[in-house]
Amino acid sequence: MTVKNICCIGAGYVGGPTAAVIAYKCPDIKVTICDINQKRIDAWMSDKLPIYEPGLEEVVFACRGKNLFFSTDVDKHIEEADLIFVSVNTPTKKQGLGAGMAADLAYVEAATRRIANVAKSSKIVVEKSTVPCRTAQSMRTILDANSTDNVKFDILSNPEFLAEGTAIPDLLKPDRVLIGSLQTESGKAAQQALVDVYSHWIPRENIITTNLWSSELSKLAANALLAQRISSINALSAVCEATGADVDEVAYAVGRDTRIGSKFLKASVGFGGSCFQKDILNLVYLSYSLNLPEVAEYWNQVYLMNEYQKKRFVKKIISTLFNTITHKKIAVLGFAFKKDTGDTRESAAITLIKDFMQENAHVAIYDPKVEHEQIYMDLAEPGVVDNRKQVQEKITICKDAYEAAKDADALIIVTEWDEFKSLDYERIYKDMQKPAFLFDGRLILDAPKLREIGFKVHVIGKNALEGRA
Ligand code: NAD
Ligand code: UGA
Secondary structure: OOOOOEEEEEOOOOHHHHHHHHHHHHOOEEEEEOOOOOOHHHHHOOOOOOOOOHHHHHHHHHOOOOEEEOOOOOHHHHOOOOOOOOOOOOOOOOOOOOOOOOOOOOHHHHHHHHHHHOOOOEEEEEOOOOOOOHHHHHHHHHOOOOOOOOOOOEEOOOOOOOOOOOHHHHHHHHEEEEEOOOOHHHHHHHHHHHHHHOOOOOHHHHEEEEHHHHHHHHHHHHHHHHHHHHHHHHHHHHHHHOOOOOOHHHHHHHHOOOOOOOOOOOOOOOOOOOOOOHHHHHHHHHHHOOOHHHHHHHHHHHHHHHHHHHHHHHHHHHHOOOOOOOOOEEEOOOOOOOOOOOOOOOHHHHHHHHHHHOOOOEEEEEEOOOOHHHHHHHHOOOOOOOHHHHHHHHHHEEEOOOHHHHOOEEEOOOOOOOOHHOOOOOHHHOOOOOOOOOEOOOOOHHHHHHHHHEEEEEEEEOOOOOOOO
């Protein structure tokens, strides 16, 4: 079985870069990325791609119009393809059974039903979206109900491990690619066909093949373990602040143990992003559903610790500013959930700024990549009439960090953008109210130097404001 024509359903943060890299590395395969969102497809075909990722433009511009295409005609490209990636969103359910925890699989189901309805030849259907363990079973039931002697479906699980901001290097040189299949003859043949696609640029030893359920669960497990490391170091950051230990020093000393390793031990204002919270809650829900409450509660603590860290930071800011921020100007640097992306989904900045607005502070925001409209949308409460107007009265979106900091009582680093490390802090200090408070939620600034300038500095997991030995 040789794959010649791929359709990717879902032109988002995963579908777009993943399928574009396949096209880039496999000139012999035609790849079409489809979406129901016309605006998104138009943007993929324009000079300004719908998502910001370092290196993405080079990849897309190199093969767009040659073997990489974008379309809203999902049915046509399903029909043409031998292999279909389902890379649609799987957000946390907002209502109904499992609301606030379970994954909303409506988009996966809709895409699967489309495939079942329009396919006139056999297809390999690949679950790329992150889904609860055993979702492939539901997909199979839908597809099997529509299969005939001439139209057969094989289902693979091929979860994506890229991180935003480094998506292109992650895809070009992944630690591993994971492909799960049913252990039947045709399942294994389909698995081999996808192995052959990735083998165009990934060494065979980095392509792991497993059964379907191991593959599905490994994705949730990887995100849960990564998030758990951040919650663990963030829990320790509170202990550091209370004792005079320095969380960066602790992380370094602990991470030097090769059994532990140094990555994902950077204390922060809390993890954000579209997946960590969603996937942990997904695992928690799955565990409850499997009647494993102890397991569910164990993983839920990772999520709760993250909520605690954000609230702890807000409390620290308010108490340091003499227990009130009413009518004070708070400058927030960074709105994206991490550097090198314009994505704001579940960004800690949203929680923090909403809390500041509740306290009637005025918030000045600067982020180098996030669109202004996105900030308004994230801070307005959906469905609340006139809330947008209230938000606009309480925030100002600034063109740079200097404008945000002017006359501010406090400056807060929320995203670790590199440019925040090299700002002219002398100038910022002069322009701020005194005392000028600075809160580093990302541990990226040189606190002793800033204290010399005159700032009152608080860094997560480090010496308290007045400094300890
Ligand atoms: P996204 O919201 O950016 O993109 C999903 C796209 O699918 C949207 O453009 C939407 O319009 C489209 N879509 C939904 N239903 C459709 C349908 N029936 N037909 C055609 N298009 C349809 O989401 P994303 O961030 O790309 O995430 C997709 C999946 O990948 C999720 O399950 C997520 O958990 C997982 N994932 C995301 C990341 C990441 O970094 N964002 C990394 C690894 C895995
Ligand atoms: C994460 C995983 O790293 C990817 O492997 C996975 O594919 C992806 O989720 C997904 O399933 O969506 P992503 O959320 O894009 O990727 O970015 P990360 O680099 O993991 O950062 C997540 C959050 O944790 C960010 O807010 C980041 O600032 C924070 N973080 C990360 C820390 O606070 N400390 C750290 O040491 C690392």
